[in-house]
Amino acid sequence: MVLLSTGVRSNIDLLERSNLPFNKGALVDDNMMVAEDVYASGDIAEHHNVTYGIIPPAIEQGIAASKNMVMHGSSTYNGSIPTNTLKIAGFDFTSVGNVNSKEETEYEVIRAKSPLEGKYRKVVLKNNKVEGIIILGLKGEAVATNKLVNIHADVSSFKEKLSDINFSLKSILTSK
Numbered sequence: 001m002v003l004l005s006t007g008v009r010s011n012i013d014l015l016e017r018s019n020l021p022f023n024k025g026a027l028v029d030d031n032m033m034v035a036e037d038v039y040a041s042g043d044i045a046e047h048h049n050v051t052y053g054i055i056p057p058a059i060e061q062g063i064a065a066s067k068n069m070v071m072h073g074s075s076t077y078n079g080s081i082p083t084n085t086l087k088i089a090g091f092d093f094t095s096v097g098n099v100n101s102k103e104e105t106e107y108e109v110i111r112a113k114s115p116l117e118g119k120y121r122k123v124v125l126k127n128n129k130v131e132g133i134i135i136l137g138l139k140g141e142a143v144a145t146n147k148l149v150n151i152h153a154d155v156s157s158f159k160e161k162l163s164d165i166n167f168s169l170k171s172i173l174t175s176k
Ligand SMILES: Cc1cc2nc3c(=O)[nH]c(=O)nc-3n(C[C@H](O)[C@H](O)[C@H](O)COP(=O)(O)OP(=O)(O)OC[C@H]3O[C@@H](n4cnc5c(N)ncnc54)[C@H](O)[C@@H]3O)c2cc1C
Pocket: 014, 041, 042, 043, 044, 052, 053, 054, 055, 056, 058, 085, 086
């Protein structure tokens, strides 16, 4: 199976007819402000060159934007860790964080798989800390996957085990 993810394109028709700054989306600062009295969040917002195109960042941005609309400067948005969970051809798939780093750089990638069982895991580390994880066919591991990326868990003592598909990510959390 080959899955092509071609990205998200914001509908910028309205922006093109405005005097507001935009690129892929409306350019927002860390207060989600585009221009005086104009705030943006969600698919239309471009924050530090990123338009996320998924719900969790849209909610986080919306919260920051609405607080700043009431009192400018009261909330700072520092970006989101992208998370996607879906079912592809019957397989549960979750992708969290930075999963596309080049292996020859400062990042380290540890893969585990069991093709016959339809299971796959890719863990991306930077200085032994978790930067991103992809899991396929490992539905029960989704919550642990999210947590490990969000806390940038140090997995120095689990690195050998990560290449074993039967090793559960949950056990890293319970050992801490
Ligand atoms: C098919 C599909 C599946 C998706 N599945 C997922 C998923 O599983 N998980 C996930 O996290 N994300 C998913 N997304 C992405 C998610 O839907 C968006 O990231 C999210 O809805 C963005 O929220 P938003 O408020 O920025 O925009 P929207 O939810 O698109 O809301 C924008 C609103 O503005 C209205 N609007 C547009 N133009 C105007 C105008 N000129 N005047 C007044 N109103 C206007 C629109 O009608 C709409 O109601 C999916 C998207 C698509 C298309």
